[in-house]
Amino acid sequence: MTDSPIIQARGVAKRFDDFEALAALDLEVKKGQCVGLLGPNGAGKSTFIGCLYGVVVRSGGELNVFGLDPATQARDIKRRIGVVPQENALDDGLTVLENMRIYASFGGLSRKVADPRIAELLSYMLLENKKDATIKTLSGGMKRRLTFVRALLADPELLILDEPTTGLDPSVRHLLWEKVIELRSRGKTILVTTHYMHEAEVLCDQIVILDRGKVVGTGAPRELIEREAPGFVGIFPAGVEEALKPHLAATWELFHQGQQCCVRAPRFDDLLELQRTSGVTALQLRPSNLEDVYLKLTGSELNDDE
Numbered sequence: 001m002t003d004s005p006i007i008q009a010r011g012v013a014k015r016f017d018d019f020e021a022l023a024a025l026d027l028e029v030k031k032g033q034c035v036g037l038l039g040p041n042g043a044g045k046s047t048f049i050g051c052l053y054g055v056v057v058r059s060g061g062e063l064n065v066f067g068l069d070p071a072t073q074a075r076d077i078k079r080r081i082g083v084v085p086q087e088n089a090l091d092d093g094l095t096v097l098e099n100m101r102i103y104a105s106f107g108g109l110s111r112k113v114a115d116p117r118i119a120e121l122l123s124y125m126l127l128e129n130k131k132d133a134t135i136k137t138l139s140g141g142m143k144r145r146l147t148f149v150r151a152l153l154a155d156p157e158l159l160i161l162d163e164p165t166t167g168l169d170p171s172v173r174h175l176l177w178e179k180v181i182e183l184r185s186r187g188k189t190i191l192v193t194t195h196y197m198h199e200a201e202v203l204c205d206q207i208v209i210l211d212r213g214k215v216v217g218t219g220a221p222r223e224l225i226e227r228e229a230p231g232f233v234g235i236f237p238a239g240v241e242e243a244l245k246p247h248l249a250a251t252w253e254l255f256h257q258g259q260q261c262c263v264r265a266p267r268f269d270d271l272l273e274l275q276r277t278s279g280v281t282a283l284q285l286r287p288s289n290l291e292d293v294y295l296k297l298t299g300s301e302l303n304d305d306e
């Protein structure tokens with residue numbers, strides 16, 4: 001029983017009238033894993049998260065969380081998960097302690113249990129001296145850390161982090177990464193959505209890339225890089241394609257990221273040689289990364305609404 005997946009999705013689909021937001025999503029998340037759900041705006045990530053705890057009712061497929069069906073057993077599932085949503089949704093006029101006490105009472109925790117738990121978690125998130133501060137006096141990073149405290153109040157087995165570090169400064173981002181890695185090492189299962197590919201590489205042992213409701217890539221970060229975009233990338237200025245082309249080996253890839261002209265080759269030395277033979281100096285030479293995989297699989301064009 002302990003080996004049963006925490007989340008098991010088979011062919012999960014969601015239609016909003018004629019619009020297919022999710023098409024046949026398969027996903028398995030085991031205990032203690034951190035799985036990243038990546039994809040452009042509108043790919044269906046939040047829709048899937050909503051399906052997990054019954055806020056969105058799927059139109060098709062099988063879905064189990066802790067072996068329970070969110071369509072009929074959402075209440076039992078919600079008790080066992082902690083969610084850091086995209087918006088903090090804290091009560092601005094109340095203090096940190098008042099906010100946390102309210103959420104603890106929603107979760108059925110008595111004041112006697114809640115208060116020491118809140119104190120412990122505030123200290124864990126380096127907020128112990130903010131207990132009596134009103135929310136509106138906190139910085140964005142403090143509010144985000146407090147939203148983590150709220151998600152952890154009931155000591156959940158599964159943490160769902162929806163863009164946990166968007167818009168935060170690097171020091172807060174790194175602190176939250178440390179905490180997520182630590183929570184995972186303590187056996188928590190984590191599902192995270194993010195637009196930061198480096199964040200996904202740092203945190204996740206499995207990645208699922210969604211595009212327009214469909215899974216377009218899945219695997220461990222290194223596996224995805226090795227499979228979809230192995231080697232090294234040279235980033236060249238816009239408009240040098242014709243100067244580079246005669247010097248490319250057949251297996252090398254010429255592509256664009258924004259306006260920039262990029263070349264992927266198997267070895268770093270290949271790119272040094274390309275600079276010498278073409279006479280074009282690269283802006284940057286680097287190993288392939290998850291961002292390359294993401295742009296390759298989802299296309300790099302902007303969505304209409306951007």
Ligand SMILES: Nc1ncnc2c1ncn2[C@@H]1O[C@H](COP(=O)(O)OP(=O)(O)OP(=O)(O)O)[C@@H](O)[C@H]1O
Pocket residue numbers: 016019021039040041042043044045046047048
């Ligand atoms: N209640 C709804 N009614 C109609 N369409 C919806 C509804 N909820 C979501 N959608 C549509 O479903 C698609 C998927 O949306 P979703 O919010 O799941 O994307 P996402 O991957 O989470 O995007 P983001 O990165 O911007 O959060 C979008 O095109 C969205 O407009």
